[in-house]
Amino acid sequence: EIVMTQSPATLSVSPGERATLSCRASQSVSSNLAWYQQKPGQAPRLLIYGASTRATGIPARFSGSGSGTEFTLTINSLQSEDFAVYYCQQYNNWPPITFGQGTRLEIK
Amino acid sequence: EVQLLQSGGGLAQPGGSLTLSCAASGFMFRTEAMSWVRQAPGKGLEWVAAIGSSGGTTYYADSVKGRLTISRDNSKNTLYLQMNSLRAEDTAVYYCAKQIGSCTAGNCYFDYWGQGALVTVS
Numbered sequence: 001e002i003v004m005t006q007s008p009a010t011l012s013v014s015p016g017e018r019a020t021l022s023c024r025a026s027q028s029v030s031s032n033l034a035w036y037q038q039k040p041g042q043a044p045r046l047l048i049y050g051a052s053t054r055a056t057g058i059p060a061r062f063s064g065s066g067s068g069t070e071f072t073l074t075i076n077s078l079q080s081e082d083f084a085v086y087y088c089q090q091y092n093n094w095p096p097i098t099f100g101q102g103t104r105l106e107i108k
Numbered sequence: 109e110v111q112l113l114q115s116g117g118g119l120a121q122p123g124g125s126l127t128l129s130c131a132a133s134g135f136m137f138r139t140e141a142m143s144w145v146r147q148a149p150g151k152g153l154e155w156v157a158a159i160g161s162s163g164g165t166t167y168y169a170d171s172v173k174g175r176l177t178i179s180r181d182n183s184k185n186t187l188y189l190q191m192n193s194l195r196a197e198d199t200a201v202y203y204c205a206k207q208i209g210s211c212t213a214g215n216c217y218f219d220y221w222g223q224g225a226l227v228t229v230s
Contacts, residue, residue, distance in 0.1 A: 044218070046218060049217050087152065089153075089217060091214070094211055099154065099155070102152045
């Protein structure tokens, strides 16, 4: 089973600034990585797939990068609606499909 | 508009059973692979099970294998999760999720999610 590790667990950033979230895989997942955003009481929303491709309707301030075992989600010019929990998910080696434990992005 | 409308959550006793349903609309359900993903209270996301578009192939997390069964009725556009021999650790919000494609084609991520159904085992 591939273990996904996200860091940091909590990230405090001011609105208008940039947030950088990390995700590490225990072995290579190539570019088969997705990012999701989840707000309290809501289902997750797909942001990024293929490590760097934005899903339909996702603003350009969200960008993903990386391949192999190291991945980054960058959110530029943070808006109030961006403060949420973010999960990475690998789909290269399955079953099982595995998620990271999440990074909580909070307002500084 | 794609919609996944879930029903069937609730309270079950340890060792008991429960069935979750997920009614799909707004897309060609019979051509799309589907999964169930759960989230224990205050915890992260855990993939539970996946099923191919025809229902002929299924995959499970080790933690639920032999106890939870994923199935689908393409004539009713509905996905199911039959939950037997429930344990306290199965307590979670269960989401049905539409896969962007089949896992075998390398497209095992999720573009639409249901609203979630809380299952409490106590």
